[in-house]
Amino acid sequence: MRPMEELTMYANGLLDPEEMSATSAHVEACTDCAQVVERLRFERRVVQRAAARPEGSEAPADFPGLLARRLPARRFSRRFRVSAAGLLAAAGLLGALALLLLERPGGPTVNFAAQPPKDPLDRLIQEFRSPSSARKAMAQEALKAFGEAAAERLEKEGLDPELVRGEAALSANDLAVKKQVYDLRCTIDLQNIPQSTVLRHMGTVLGRPFAYDPASRKASELEMISFKVQDIVLDGALRLMLQPRGRSYEVRGGTVRVTARDEPGAYRAAPVRVLRDSSEGKALSLKLSSRDPAERDQAQAALRGLGFGAEGALWETLDSTDARARSAAGELLGRLYHPAPILGTSPGEALFRRTPFEKIVKQGTLLDLSEALMKDFGLSVGFDAVRTRPEGVQDEWLFGKTALDALSQLLARSRMKLVFAGDVALATSEDAPFLSTPWNGPAWTTPEQARELETLLADLASDDLSRHGPAEQGLEKLGADALHPLREAAQVFAPPAAQRCRQVRRRILDQKGLWMTDEASGADLQSLSEAQRKLLAKPVEIAARAVPLQELLEKAGVKATLRSAPELRITLFGRALPTRSLLQAVTRPYGLDYYLDGATLVIDRAERVRAAVEK
Amino acid sequence: MAEVELLPEDTDESLADRACRGDRAAETTLALRLYPGVHALASRLLRDPEAARDATQEAFVRAFSRLDQFDRSYRFSAWIFRILVNLIRDERRRSGRVVAEEARIQEREDRGPGPGALVIREEDVRRARSALDELSEETRLAVLLFFQEGLSGREVAFALNLTPTATRIKICRGLAFIRLRLRDES
Numbered sequence: 001m002r003p004m005e006e007l008t009m010y011a012n013g014l015l016d017p018e019e020m021s022a023t024s025a026h027v028e029a030c031t032d033c034a035q036v037v038e039r040l041r042f043e044r045r046v047v048q049r050a051a052a053r054p055e056g057s058e059a060p061a062d063f064p065g066l067l068a069r070r071l072p073a074r075r076f077s078r079r080f081r082v083s084a085a086g087l088l089a090a091a092g093l094l095g096a097l098a099l100l101l102l103e104r105p106g107g108p109t110v111n112f113a114a115q116p117p118k119d120p121l122d123r124l125i126q127e128f129r130s131p132s133s134a135r136k137a138m139a140q141e142a143l144k145a146f147g148e149a150a151a152e153r154l155e156k157e158g159l160d161p162e163l164v165r166g167e168a169a170l171s172a173n174d175l176a177v178k179k180q181v182y183d184l185r186c187t188i189d190l191q192n193i194p195q196s197t198v199l200r201h202m203g204t205v206l207g208r209p210f211a212y213d214p215a216s217r218k219a220s221e222l223e224m225i226s227f228k229v230q231d232i233v234l235d236g237a238l239r240l241m242l243q244p245r246g247r248s249y250e251v252r253g254g255t256v257r258v259t260a261r262d263e264p265g266a267y268r269a270a271p272v273r274v275l276r277d278s279s280e281g282k283a284l285s286l287k288l289s290s291r292d293p294a295e296r297d298q299a300q301a302a303l304r305g306l307g308f309g310a311e312g313a314l315w316e317t318l319d320s321t322d323a324r325a326r327s328a329a330g331e332l333l334g335r336l337y338h339p340a341p342i343l344g345t346s347p348g349e350a351l352f353r354r355t356p357f358e359k360i361v362k363q364g365t366l367l368d369l370s371e372a373l374m375k376d377f378g379l380s381v382g383f384d385a386v387r388t389r390p391e392g393v394q395d396e397w398l399f400g401k402t403a404l405d406a407l408s409q410l411l412a413r414s415r416m417k418l419v420f421a422g423d424v425a426l427a428t429s430e431d432a433p434f435l436s437t438p439w440n441g442p443a444w445t446t447p448e449q450a451r452e453l454e455t456l457l458a459d460l461a462s463d464d465l466s467r468h469g470p471a472e473q474g475l476e477k478l479g480a481d482a483l484h485p486l487r488e489a490a491q492v493f494a495p496p497a498a499q500r501c502r503q504v505r506r507r508i509l510d511q512k513g514l515w516m517t518d519e520a521s522g523a524d525l526q527s528l529s530e531a532q533r534k535l536l537a538k539p540v541e542i543a544a545r546a547v548p549l550q551e552l553l554e555k556a557g558v559k560a561t562l563r564s565a566p567e568l569r570i571t572l573f574g575r576a577l578p579t580r581s582l583l584q585a586v587t588r589p590y591g592l593d594y595y596l597d598g599a600t601l602v603i604d605r606a607e608r609v610r611a612a613v614e615k
Numbered sequence: 616m617a618e619v620e621l622l623p624e625d626t627d628e629s630l631a632d633r634a635c636r637g638d639r640a641a642e643t644t645l646a647l648r649l650y651p652g653v654h655a656l657a658s659r660l661l662r663d664p665e666a667a668r669d670a671t672q673e674a675f676v677r678a679f680s681r682l683d684q685f686d687r688s689y690r691f692s693a694w695i696f697r698i699l700v701n702l703i704r705d706e707r708r709r710s711g712r713v714v715a716e717e718a719r720i721q722e723r724e725d726r727g728p729g730p731g732a733l734v735i736r737e738e739d740v741r742r743a744r745s746a747l748d749e750l751s752e753e754t755r756l757a758v759l760l761f762f763q764e765g766l767s768g769r770e771v772a773f774a775l776n777l778t779p780t781a782t783r784i785k786i787c788r789g790l791a792f793i794r795l796r797l798r799d800e801s
Contacts, residue, residue, distance in 0.1 A: 005787050012761075012790070014768045014783040044762075047793060050743035051762040054658065059650035063672070064643045070676045071642075117626050118690065118767075126626070156765050158651075 001032050011040035017448045034246075048152065116273040116308055116454060121146060121153050124337075127315055128159070134318040138330060140164065141171060142337035145253040147213075149268055149447070170251065178251045180206060184234045187399070190412050191226045197412050197430065198227050198241060199258065202234060204408050205401060207353060210249075211257045211339055214269050214446040253339050269339055270450040271442040272485040273308040274457055274492045281306060281313030288317060288325035300328050307442070307492035308336060335441045348423030348581065352379055355403035362398040366390045366410070369398045370427075371543060371573045379403055380574035382585045384428035388416060390571060419517045421588060422581030424574060428589065433514045435483070443484035453478070453485045460504070461489070461497035468500065475504050476511070483508060483516070521584055522595035522609035532596045536580040543573050549586060549603075556582060560601035563608070566590060627691040635682040646675050649692055652764050653699055659759060660703055660752065670706075674699040686773075693770035696760060700774055739797060746796035750789050757782055758789040 002010075002023065009015045010023040027033045117123070124146075127139035143150040143164045151161035170178065186205045190198055203209045223245070229237045238249050242258065249258050280302070287299035303310040310332065317329035355377050362369055367390055370381040383390045396413075400406030407425065408418045415430045428434060445453070452474075459471035475482040483505060490501040509516065523536060540556040546569040553560050558579055570586055583594045583601070593609035595602055604612070627648065633641035653674055657667035678685075678695045685694050747755060753775065760771045772782040 004791070005784075008787045008790055009783055012786070014786060043790070043794060043797075046739050046743050046797075047747075047758070047790065048762050049740045050747055050793075051759050053651060053655035053763060057651040057655040057658070059647050059654070060668075063650060064646065066672060067643070067646055067675055067679070068639065070672075071679050117628065122626055153765065156763070 001030070001036075002026060004036075007033060007036050008040055011037050012044055013448075017452065020448060045152075048155065052156070053158065116275055118451070120270055120273060120450075121150060123311065123315075124150070125153060125157055125159075128154075132319050134326060134330075135315055138315075138318055138333055141253070142333065144171075144174075145337050145339040145444075146270065147252065147257075147259070147268060149270075171254075173254045174251045177206075177208070177254055177256065181234045181238070181251065181256065184401070185231050186234055186237055186401070186405075187230050188237065188409065189228045189230075190409070191228075192224055193226075193412060193415065193430070195223045195225050195241070195245070197417070198225065200417075201405075201409055201412055202237065203256075205405050206234060206256065208255065211255045211269075211444070213257065213259045214444070214449075253337070255339055257339070268447060269444045270447040271308075271336065271339075271444050272450045272453045272457075272488070273336075273442065274454070274485065274489045275307045275309035275311075276305070276492045276494065278306055278309050281310045282316070284310070285313040285317040285325070285329065288328045289320060289322035296324065296328070300332065303332055304335070305492060307488065309492070311336060338441050339444045348380060348425065349404070349420045351377075351423075352404040352407070352425055353402055355379065357398070357400045357403050357406045364396065364398075366396050366414070366427075367545060367571065369396060369410070373398075373403060373407070374543065374573035374575050377403060378575045380424045380572070380577045380581070380585075381407070382421070382424045382426045382570070382572040382574075384426060384432065384589055385568045385570050386590060387429040387432050388427060390427065421517055422584040423577060424572065424581050424585035426585055426589065432589075433512065434517055434589070435480070435514055436517045442488055445481065449478075449481065453482065456482075457485060457489050457501070460500055461493050472500075472504050476508055479508055479512060480514065483514075515588060517588075519588070521580075521588065522593045522606075522613045523580070523583075525613045526595055528596065531599065535596070535599065535601075536578065536583075538579045539576040540579055540582055541575055542577065542582065545571050547571075552586065558582065558601065560594070560603050563602060563604040564592060566592075628687065631682060631685055631691045634679060635685075642679055645691070646679075649695055650675075652692065653695055655763065656696065656756075656759060657699060657703070660756070670699060670702055674702055677702065689770055689773050690766070692764065693766055693774050696764065696766070696774040697776070700756065701776075742797055743793050746793040747789075749796075750792060753777075754785045754789040754792075757785040758793075761786050 006015075006019075006023060007027075010020065010027065013020070015023060027037050121143070124139045124143050127135045128143065130136050130139070140163055143154070146153075146164075148165070151165045154164060155161040184205055186202065188198065188201060190201070199210050199212075225241070227241055229240060232240075238256075242248055247258055249256055251257075284299045284303050284306075287295055288303075290296050290299070303314065314329045314333050314336075317325050318333075320326050320329070362372055364372065367383075370383075370390075373379040373381055396410055398406045398410055400409055404418075404425075407427075411418055411427050412430075416427050417430050417432070419426050419428060419432075419434050419436055443453075444450070456471045456474045456478075459467040460475065462468075475486065486501045486505040486508075490498045490505065492498075493501060508514075509519075523532075526532075528536070540558065542552065542556045544552045544555060547555065549566075549568045549570055550562055552570045552572070556579075560583075568586075568590060572582075572585060574582060583603075586592075587594050587603055588606075591606050592603055593606040594604075595609050595613055602609075602612075627645060630641040630645040630648075634645060650671065654667060654671045657670045657674075658664065661667045661670060674695055677698050685691065747758060750758065756775060757771050757777075760766045760774055761768070766774065768783050768786070769779055771777075771786070772779045775782065777785070
């Protein structure tokens with residue numbers, strides 16, 4: 001049991017980030033400490049209520065007048081007040097600076113990244129107090145994503161915390177998700193697998209990923225469980241699995257979030273706010289009202305590219321008289337304050353998701369079933385040639401609500417998971433270092449880590465070269481946790497800073513041996529001619545069981561030069577599969593990549609393809 | 616070159632910047648926004664409505680007269696609380712009133728919070744409020760700034776001119792004291 005002082009500091013967020021994570025790890029593993037922390041958190045709420053401001057603290061009506069009379073009139077603060085000599089010196093300095101800038105071929109440099117304000121709730125509370133009903137409603141929606149942190153803050157501000165807490169706070173979208181959780185039925189039979197796999201499978205049934213309270217994510221990932229339910233609603237399955245483990249779930253912001261039991265609002269997370277400094281926000285948001293749809297789309301994309309840098313302009317646009325502009329601004333703000341991955345579904349995944357499997361039950365070996373999926377439904381399935389041995393699995397049953405649900409459950413039983421490489425559903429081992437990156441928006445993590453990442457990213461984007469080294473080291477130290485924020489930053493920051501983000505991200509991936517399944521291939525980074533594009537889009541048919549790579553490509557009618565030829569025997573079933581997807585599925589999981597040299601497809605080690613394409 | 620706006624508009628800090636450039640509307644907005652917190656703290660320290668009102672007004676006058684000294688690595692609210700605390704300490708020093716020393720938090724073992732339902736009862740809140748009033752001034756200030764005003768540990772340390780470690784120990788001791796009172800009375 002840890003000392004009471006340490007637990008008190010932990011429960012109140014008073015420890016340093018490192019101490020926080022050390023204590024957090026202990027508390028997650030120690031039931032006694034976890035119980036004490038739960039009581040301490042309750043105690044904190046009592047003290048918060050006791051410490052609340054007394055009634056009648058508002059400023060009296062004459063306060064602004066009194067203040068104005070006591071303050072000397074000033075146009076500029078002393079900081080900006082300069083003498084005539086100073087002005088002359090400044091003029092000289094500006095002249096010299098202008099000359100320097102004129103000599104630079106690339107024009108003036110601007111610090112493209114600033115650090116956002118410390119607390120993301122500040123802006124939302126401010127908007128919540130706005131007289132504008134549109135801004136208030138949007139702020140209320142966004143506040144819900146912060147769980148109990150938002151409720152506590154509202155309480156402190158003298159506002160009703162219930163507005164973001166409990167059933168009353170559910171939006172129409174949340175109610176729709178909740179209805180799905182009560183309506184959808186599932187059958188699960190998974191033995192001795194990580195709890196996170198079961199949750200991931202439930203997410204597949206629901207068609208949207210689950211979010212975890214970041215503080216309890218690790219425990220969820222590690223805990224091994226056996227779980228068997230037959231044809232029960234998702235809500236029942238979730239309760240059966242979570243309640244004995246001291247967890248519960250709630251629906252907020254269109255997302256199902258796993259939280260601590262009896263404290264559904266305990267979810268603590270914050271977005272990693274990446275922003276590009278720009279004065280363009282207002283001008284771009286005005287274009288959201290343009291009559292030209294292309295101009296509107298361009299403005300929307302550009303505003304998205306400013307990340308949180310566009311936030312101020314977007315809030316103002318909610319008051320626009322133009323409904324289209326209001327709607328676009330709401331959508332962009334919703335993206336900023338969305339606490340879970342926004343799914344970007346590939347056509348292949350969408351096909352798996354919409355192929356019903358309810359009435360069709362199939363039996364056979366895993367390979368037979370995969371081939372049947374290809375023949376009966378036109379679905380493409382591949383097997384990781386290095387990390388799986390599907391030929392050893394006999395007599396499996398394939399059943400579920402959709403093909404995705406059925407196949408992912410079948411694979412989970414064999415300690416495998418499904419990742420999408422282009423249009424191919426690739427079955428690989430549960431612990432393969434593959435990360436799918438459906439993220440399309442800011443990453444959400446613990447508030448402490450979000451602040452740390454924001455600082456490191458701002459340093460990396462700064463014009464001050466001395467800040468780059470420590471920022472790179474800090475990000476590399478964070479490892480996989482920095483990958484999504486770096487990806488977002490590479491989209492938001494201006495080219496030089498974005499390039500640095502990509503480099504750091506690449507180093508982390510290399511160090512950890514990770515592959516992000518939607519990472520661009522060599523050919524995606526090339527400027528392709530129409531003929532080359534057609535070549536990659538050409539559909540192929542393939543049914544291969546443990547066939548050498550070169551032979552498989554020939555069978556599929558793809559002419560390629562293999563500059564690196566590892567001993568791979570590929571198993572893949574595909575119908576009307578674009579050549580691009582086939583190439584992705586047979587190269588990227590094995591450290592290979594491809595590019596086009598004229599009309600010739602070249603397959604080589606990924607790093608050599610990168611070097612060739614960059615050259 | 617156009618000035619690059621670093622902060623979203625209308626945070627306390629951006630209002631302070633605008634006030635610093637002579638924007639009276641920003642100054643008024645900022646003052647009205649922060650008045651309740653500053654006044655509430657002054658009231659709990661001074662326990663005299665008139666003195667609290669005067670101290671609050673004086674804190675704002677001092678803050679707005681010295682905006683160029685505002686340390687932007689802290690929130691503006693932390694800075695104005697620091698000014699208020701210094702103001703009250705100075706006044707007490709001048710008038711010869713001695714501020715109560717750190718209260719003796721009972722040297723009993725802190726066995727942590729007691730068992731019970733996790734439902735907030737008004738009775739517990741009342742007891743906690745009364746225990747809060749029994750704390751020494753500095754500990755009470757630390758607890759109030761942290762829980763009432765939502766400052767971080769680092770900001771409370773800045774407002775009270777203490778080290779961060781001393782501050783978090785004070786907050787913990789304050790909580791331990793309140794905890795003991797709650798256990799005793801239940």
